[in-house]
Amino acid sequence: MTSPFAVRGDCVVVAQDFGPGCFSGESFFMPVVPSQGEEEDDGYVMFTDLLSVRNRILSYPKKPFAPTPAALVISEVETKEKPERLMRTKGGSADNFGYRSSIQGPSSPKQMPQTKPQYSSSRTRSREPSAAATLCIALDEIINNFIDPPHLRSSVDPRYVLSDNWAPVNELPPTACPVIRGAIPTCLRGGIYIRNGPNPQYLPRGPHHLFDGDGMLNALLLPNDGGGVAPATLCSRYVHTYKYLLERDAGRPVLPNVFSGFHGAAGIARGAVAAARILTGQINLAGGVGLANTSLAFFGGRLYALGESDLPYAIRISPEDGDITTLGRCDFEGKLSMGMTAHPKKDPATGELFAFRYGPVPPFLTYFRFDAMGKYKMGEDVPIFSLAQPSMVHDFAITERFVIFPDIQIVMKPMDMVASGGGSPVGSDRGKVPRLGILPKYARSDAEMIWFEVPGFNPMHALNAWEEGDNTIVLVAPNVLSIEHALERMELVHSSVEMVRIELQSGVISRTPLSAENLDFGVIHPSYVGRKNRFAYLGVGDPMPKISGVRKLDFSLCGRGDCVVAARDFGPGCFGGEPFFVPAGPNRGEEEDDGYVVLYVHNENNRESKFIIMDARSPQLDLVAEVILPSRVPYGFHGLFLTQDEITAQRPPVPPNVFFGFHGTIGIARAAVAAARILTRQINPAGGVGLSNTSLAFFGGQLYALGEFDLPYTIRISPEDGNITTLG
Numbered sequence: 001m002t003s004p005f006a007v008r009g010d011c012v013v014v015a016q017d018f019g020p021g022c023f024s025g026e027s028f029f030m031p032v033v034p035s036q037g038e039e040e041d042d043g044y045v046m047f048t049d050l051l052s053v054r055n056r057i058l059s060y061p062k063k064p065f066a067p068t069p070a071a072l073v074i075s076e077v078e079t080k081e082k083p084e085r086l087m088r089t090k091g092g093s094a095d096n097f098g099y100r101s102s103i104q105g106p107s108s109p110k111q112m113p114q115t116k117p118q119y120s121s122s123r124t125r126s127r128e129p130s131a132a133a134t135l136c137i138a139l140d141e142i143i144n145n146f147i148d149p150p151h152l153r154s155s156v157d158p159r160y161v162l163s164d165n166w167a168p169v170n171e172l173p174p175t176a177c178p179v180i181r182g183a184i185p186t187c188l189r190g191g192i193y194i195r196n197g198p199n200p201q202y203l204p205r206g207p208h209h210l211f212d213g214d215g216m217l218n219a220l221l222l223p224n225d226g227g228g229v230a231p232a233t234l235c236s237r238y239v240h241t242y243k244y245l246l247e248r249d250a251g252r253p254v255l256p257n258v259f260s261g262f263h264g265a266a267g268i269a270r271g272a273v274a275a276a277r278i279l280t281g282q283i284n285l286a287g288g289v290g291l292a293n294t295s296l297a298f299f300g301g302r303l304y305a306l307g308e309s310d311l312p313y314a315i316r317i318s319p320e321d322g323d324i325t326t327l328g329r330c331d332f333e334g335k336l337s338m339g340m341t342a343h344p345k346k347d348p349a350t351g352e353l354f355a356f357r358y359g360p361v362p363p364f365l366t367y368f369r370f371d372a373m374g375k376y377k378m379g380e381d382v383p384i385f386s387l388a389q390p391s392m393v394h395d396f397a398i399t400e401r402f403v404i405f406p407d408i409q410i411v412m413k414p415m416d417m418v419a420s421g422g423g424s425p426v427g428s429d430r431g432k433v434p435r436l437g438i439l440p441k442y443a444r445s446d447a448e449m450i451w452f453e454v455p456g457f458n459p460m461h462a463l464n465a466w467e468e469g470d471n472t473i474v475l476v477a478p479n480v481l482s483i484e485h486a487l488e489r490m491e492l493v494h495s496s497v498e499m500v501r502i503e504l505q506s507g508v509i510s511r512t513p514l515s516a517e518n519l520d521f522g523v524i525h526p527s528y529v530g531r532k533n534r535f536a537y538l539g540v541g542d543p544m545p546k547i548s549g550v551r552k553l554d555f556s557l558c559g560r561g562d563c564v565v566a567a568r569d570f571g572p573g574c575f576g577g578e579p580f581f582v583p584a585g586p587n588r589g590e591e592e593d594d595g596y597v598v599l600y601v602h603n604e605n606n607r608e609s610k611f612i613i614m615d616a617r618s619p620q621l622d623l624v625a626e627v628i629l630p631s632r633v634p635y636g637f638h639g640l641f642l643t644q645d646e647i648t649a650q651r652p653p654v655p656p657n658v659f660f661g662f663h664g665t666i667g668i669a670r671a672a673v674a675a676a677r678i679l680t681r682q683i684n685p686a687g688g689v690g691l692s693n694t695s696l697a698f699f700g701g702q703l704y705a706l707g708e709f710d711l712p713y714t715i716r717i718s719p720e721d722g723n724i725t726t727l728g
Contacts, residue, residue, distance in 0.1 A: 129250070132280040137252070139273045144206035148266030155488045156207035156260040165575070165602045165609075165635050166210065168199045172236040174321040175630045177220070177611075182625035183228030185596055185613065187585045190224035190644030192322055193598055193611065195577065196305060197636020198293045201244060202253050209259035210490070210545070215239035215293030215305055217315065218600065218633050220611050221322030224644060232611070232627045233322045239305045239313050240326035242287030245725070249718075254282065255289055258309065259487065263424050288329055294342035295638035299353045300374015301649050303642070304330065306342040308357070308394065319647045332376035336368075342638070343395040343461070345403075348527045354398050354441070356405070360412045360425075364390040367403065367439065382439070384446045392426060397465035397475055398441065398530045404465050404475055405437040407451070408458040409483050428484040434458055436502065438473060452502055454509055458483040463497070463522045466532040475500045476536070476555060478520040491543035495520040497536075499558050514553055514563040520544060521578035521638075522553075525592050535593045537579045537616065546575040546635060550597060550614070550621055568614060568621035575635065576601040581616060582641045593617050596624060598641065600633045609633040 018024060031043035129137060144150070150157045162168065198213025216238050223230035238244055247254050254277065256262065256270040277283045290310020297304050297312070304312035305326075314327035331337065344355035351372030358365045363383035370376055384405070390412035397404040409432045414425040434457050439449045459477035466474055478495035485492040497514040522538035534556050539547035552566035570576060576599045583595040597614040609629040614621040642650075677683040690710020697704050697712070704712035705726075714727040 130280075130282075132276070133250070133282055136273050136277050136280075136282065139269075139276075140205065140253075143266055143269050143273070147269060148207060148263065150204070150207045153207060153263075156209050158204045158208040161208050161210060162200070162204075164604055165632065167634065168201075168213065169216075169236065169632055169634060171216075171238060172234060172631050174221075174233045174235045174318075174323050176231040177234050177627050177629050178231050179223075179229045180626050180628045181623065182613075184222050184232070184625050185228065185584070187643075188222050188582060188596065188598075188613065188641075189228060190222065190647075191582075191642055192219055192221045192317060192647060193580065193639060193641050194219040194296055194303075194317070195600060195633075195636050195639035196239075196293060196296055197577070197634060198291070199238070199634060201238065201247055202251075204257070205253060206257070207260035207263070208257060209487075211259045211291075211293075212257040212261075213291065213293055214244050215241065215291050215307060215313075216634075216636075217296075217305060217324050218636070219317065219322050219324055220627065220629075221317075228625070234629050234631070234633075235322045235324055236631070236633070237324035237326075239292040239315070240328075241290060241292050241310070241313060242284070242329065243289060243291060246283070246287070258289075259426070267425070290339065293637070296640040297344050297346075297353070298640060298642060298646060298650070299344075299346055299351075299370065300372075302330075302374060303640075303650055306340065306344075308339055308342045310339050311336060312340055317642065317647055317650065319644075332370075332374075335376040335378045341393075341395070345396070345398045345529060346526075347398065348529055348531070349400075354403060356393065356396065358391070358393045360390045360414065363387070365393055365405065367405075367443075380444075382443055382446055384437070384439075384449060386437070386446050386449050386451065389432075395459070395461045397462040397477070399465050399467045399473060400530055401441055401467060402465075402473060403439050403441055404462070404473065405439070406457075406459050406462070406477075407435040407437060408460070408480075409434055410458070410486060424488075426487065428486070430484065436475070436500070438502065438504065450504070452507060452509055454500065454511070457498070457500065457511065458486075460486065460495075461520060461522065463536050463538075464524050464529065464533055466530065468532070471504050473502045473504065474532070475502070476514070478522065478538070490545060493541065493544045494518045495541065495544070497522070497538065497553065497563075499555065512558050514555070514558060515551065516562065517551060517564070518542070518544065519551055519553075521547065523579060523581050525581055525583055525595070527583065528592065533592060535616075537581055537597050539576070539578055540569070542575070545577075545637075547577055547579075547599075548575055550576075550579045550599075552593075552616070552621065566619050566621050570601050571603075573605040574601055574603045576612075577636050578638050580639050580641055591617070597621060599639070600629075600636075602633065602635065607632060 028046045029043055030046055151159070154160055195218050196215055197218070198210055199216035200208065200213040216236060218234070218236045221233040221235070223232055243255050256274050261267060261270050274283065278285060288310040290307045292305040292307045292310065292313045294307045296315075297306055303315045303317060305315050306312055310329070312330050314330045316325045316327055317323075318325070338359060339357045341356050344353050346353050353370040353374070355369065356365060356367045363385050365384040365387045367382040367384060368377065368380065387407060391407050392410040392412070393405060393407070396406065409428050409430065410426065411429045411432065412426055413429070416425060416427065433453050433455055435451045435453050436457070437449050437451050439446065443449070456479075458480045460480055461478055463476040463478070465476070468474060476497065476499050479498045480486050481494045481496055482492055495518055496516065497519050499512045499514055501510045503509070518541040519538040520541060522536050524533055524536050534554060536553045536555070538551050538553065540549040540551060542548035549567065549569035551564050553563045554565045555563065557563040557565070579597045579599045581595055581597055593616050595616045597616050599612065600609060601612055602609045609632050611627040611629060612623060613625040615624050674683065688710040690707040692705040692707040692710060692713045694707045696715070697706055703715045703717060705715050706712055716725045716727055717723075718725070
């Protein structure tokens, strides 16, 4: 059809200039709804404001839209201090449980920094639930209030489980922390200590176990200048798991708690509600259901947050300010499925990472590994079919030639939920005889697995293992003596560190206690993993999992009494978590215990949290430095220390610019560098190299960001506040 202006000169019929120095981009036409008119040009042109085009002179609408408030996003910092969580009442000291929690309190002005910490909220306003979601919420309330109210079981009652320093906290963007004692040792400067642990995003509305909290990383970046006395930087961020993002969007808990929710008839009911949510599309199991709240691992130039019920989550630490970013759930190019242990073992000689997964369906245990570059060894999985019953295999050990799996008395028994009295799907089996399984490191099948019965030996964690000659394997691990309390009544747990010697040919096993104290959450020098070593550093349970001090064990004293050779207690009302050993490096010597022990400590009397550094060689584990933290750091589980070089190495390299990077000989050189990065697995082309910086498209009920050199990226816009989320 020919335009009526085709032969009449310039076809411009209306114009609007923005004014001197004012510019915009592509305009977008939005038609009005049919009830307001049916003319082709009856609508609005959008730049940064809406302009009416029906008039011959472009004019602003009489009632322009009010500006939208800035969205609360994870990267933004609020301007006022919010030391308490949104789950608490406005008064701040008493929460919805009707009890007083331990929260950040005033500190000595000589110790606390003058600048208040700036908290950021990860919350967005929740969308209105669908009819199916509303029904599921109502069913949840009935189960939690009438069928299985949490006050009936004190071990999972949030009023007790989340009391004192287990109470959750808000996220904290990078915030300065002064060194109040000593100076940061040279080998630690520029490095970062990261500790993982549970921190529920929302107020639990039913039973809650410590293990059920969302993963939060508390990272302290140590100063690289100022002689070790410049301020450090603390940052606390949630791991952005599928569960976290799903519940953040919903504004309430959605997924049932695994450790506390599935108990008796109420567990069956919660399972039915979860199934309804899956069938109605409220939950997508393909996104994973894990919490990533247990530990961390650094391998292949990448940091991962781990929880054994899900895949690893890739994490990036900013080398500038220590800020934490979740890069996403990692399946290693589609090769890793279901889950991975939170305690993989890195061989210090080869750089390989050895790991496993376990679950309630056969094979109940599967062993696998990664090469030194972090590549999953596809096709080399070893299903362990000789494990005839689904057991909780939380940790394992490696030597130079073998891997060692504990088959303990904690088992999965889903039928117990419907048995007389109703029970938990995970519990202890006192009639089971614990075993240790020995498998060659590079075995192709479990036909090479040898099992040894070790009555009464139930290690949840392993300190180390090594070989002595061709016939003997030595394992050092804390033995949980009261295994029936390991999950539900952790305060009653006592762990005794033992050295177990296994004679492979004769099958003779000998066990020797190394200390009578309640010790667990231990670490060794990382260069001695799988090799004979002498020292270990463990936390003193008082009760577990609260740690009241640190003990240093000397394995060479085995059989000659108590092997504790150094000790430090934190003092009345002061507790910490797992200690972590950081080697001093070659500049100070090559002794195994030449280094420092680091961890977070919280004082429940004055509500202060500190980061402390202890001399690992001194008889009293002398304090070398202390950093006062600007907010309360809750107790947690396992941690990790990255050196400055490791922080720099984990930064993902940026591919060269496509449009102007490949020009002449310089372009060839850049292509060669890019090829080298691909070959050394610094860049994975399968992940895409596009920028998604060109346009957008909305079809099939989904919004996409487009760039012609890559696949579309799925985008979600929050209907409440316009917040933008990249789904992948």
